[in-house]
Amino acid sequence: MKEKKKIDRREFLKLFGAGTAATAAALYGCGPRGGGPAAAREEVPTDRMTCRTAPTSGDRVSLLGYGCMRWPQLEKPAADGNPIDQQAVDELVDYAIAHGVNYFDTAPVYLQGFSERSTGIALKRHRREEFFIATKLSNFSNPTRENSLAMYRRSFAELQVDWIDYYLLHSVGGGRGIETFRERFIDNGMLDFLLREREAGRIRNLGWSFHGDVAVFDYLLAMDVKWDFVQIQLNYVDWKHASERNVNAEYLYGELQRRGIPAVVMEPLLGGRLAALNDHLVGRLKERRPQQSAASWAFRFAGSRPGVLTVLSGMTYLDHLQDNIRTFSPLEPLTDGEFELLEDTAQRLLQYPTVPCTDCNYCMPCPYGLDIPAIFRHYNRCVNEGNVPRDRQDARYREARRAFLVGYDRSVPKLRQASRCIGCEKCVEHCPQHIRIPQQMARIDHFVEQLKRETL
Template sequence: MSNINRRDFLKRLGLGASVAGLAFAGCEKAAKKGSTDNVITGDIPEDKMTYRVNPKTGEKVSLLGYGCMRWPTVSQESGRDGGEELDQEVINDLVDTAIRHGVNYFDTSPAYCKGRSEGATGIALSRYPRESYYIATKLSNFAPSTWSREASLAMYHNSLKELQTDYIDYMLLHGVGMGNDGMEEFNKRYIDNGVLDFLMKEREAGRIRNLGFSYHGDIAVFDHLLSRHDEYKWDFVQIQLNYVDWKHAKEVNERNTNAEYLYNELARRDIPAIIMEPLLGGRLSNVPDHIVSRLKQRDPERSVASWAFRYAGSHPDVLTVLSGMTYKEHLEDNLRSFCPLKPLTDEDNMFLYETADLMMQYPTVPCNDCKYCMPCPYGLDIPSILLHYNKCINECNVPASRQSENYREARRAFLIGYDRSVPGLRQASHCIGCGQCAPHCPQSIDIPAELHRIDGMVERLKREV
């Protein structure tokens, strides 16, 4: 099958933006898929975790890292702010399970879980000896109100307090390259205010053990920071890497950079890579049926998601692969992938690159559910809207017309699922196009345009009884 990008796909279909999502007549309805369907069962060994060595410190870091962006919450009825209270008891249990099986790297941020992730992570980890785990957090000074030296330093010191520690193992400049002008914003956040100089001095003092950055968007910023490596001496860099983004990142979004380039640039400078989005925001665990069949035929005992984790972990200059594991079954599945890692072969990699070519035929919205676009000033649940649309694209529940064989069933599934996934007052119809969300999106999605397109599709489906 030929490899075409999203824009070319829509052009060949002759679809305008308002009906771009209605391109899947004739699809058979897909069953609901989870990332742990038909996986290897049985006990997970507690002494088989694969570790990588930090070349600077000699630290043995677990190849599976715990991403703390999506900690579980309590029920909507008892939770604060509509079910957003973190469930500390469940978080503690997840951390206990992870540590028992050898996970020792935990990645959080002041921006995660509406500002509550660091506190919950600190509570869970403080029950263990400090030297038994590594904490990664970030200076997440996205908002202009936090660009001053005073505000940025206050955020840094608050991270130490929330995490109940007097030093950070892995400190990141968060999301460099974001914004309309990546270099201008980077300078305002970290250079003009002297914050990067401060963090480097904190590293000299030992309160930061490793200093790096997470990259999104503007490649000029990435290249600039690596060109200054002799001065900044980056200890690590966090990049988005998966078997789709290896060669197709720019096809998904023109501002993205293929992971092949990012990884190779780090490797030739001996800078360890931390991997984020190995599942591409969950999309590589919830793939179309024909992709599921393809992966299962090659290895029936492994989950769909395990292919993505093993792919990321098989790159030798990767220090750890982050996964935001909200549920224990996801944690257990990932532990099976890394306890120990069975590296992919060259033949396996070619198989996955061919799989990525096939996946690029499906014009989903490149939302990674990071929630950086939230909160919406008008109350929309932006990630849920986009993820429901993507789910229906993958499951072929977006009918092309009333003449489609599966029209009635697909229409009902889309509309009912939409109402269940997104409360009425938080749906796309309430978007006024203010544009406040778009500059915060690491994937550079034109969020208002996508919301208006999806709302137009919903209104059309409602009318076509």
């Protein structure tokens, strides 16, 4: 599968036009909702973005939030190691703000540590009142008070702001559960410090992002702390279907609703897999709504929950951004029949043997050079497209075998393939989905070697 080309500046400006920034707010959206028939697919509204109100601060937050973990990258990183294409980021941010997007989510660890800086540069060109910035305390490896304070203060410098609108304790629930949480935020006094920062106004809303052990989720909600928001993984596959890697989103969302805490949604596309369904599943969705993308269905699922403040999407390309803006400008909530269709789609998806990787890159870099996300990405894509050969009696077996092997070599250089894994497990502790990565590498490598040995 060919990679998308980077945004051409001239083409971007042609598409961008002279869109006007969204104005403040009607009840349903940030601007006038309007009436009449749905806009043509080529039109991208500038004043119809659906917004939700944060109960603590009263912020009117765009239901589409910009996840800054997947900014466009240069073919070759800069001399300081920065891989981000700043011009492309500036253009995407300009377009997003002009079309009503006002929530930008980043972290100190994203994109080799350069996401905050790049996001700050792009947003600095806009009035501070035009956007809300979210970042995190990502003190995974060395959570001493000194290191945690340095990370917190560096975020202000990198983002070039005097206050942070939404600050999160990053990736709560992993490691040794409650013990790890206490080491990162309680024993070093950081939670008390952040609560004082909220009182001082340097943090406007304080929350946390959750991955992993439900006991930690329940523990935090039982604490004597007023949480302003919580970030959870929510999509139509994870909604009802528990697994070793994730808690039912229905439970997480329900507990937050019961306490009046708004949810920020991450992974609405389950690492992109809900945007890359196989032809059969896409066809079933198209029967209902011929003009909507598979991704739009997943975003509508997340946005249809009234307790959701914003739905994050890591939009690397302009066409992704435009499609998502259309979906939320304004949001058309799912009907009961559409909820049922997506639950049936989830049941069918669970029959496919995909790896539950969300392409977050927390496992990287691998000390032995593997490109772990790329290996999983190729395997999952082939599963979704029906190019994982199983039965030699299948008429498509030869074609599928060739597509898998050729695509594997094109997607992942040989020195970065699964065969290089030695099982050191350094990646496992960083995976928020709790994937047993070395075992999956061994399984995929065994599968590849079997295909290579076969003679047809």
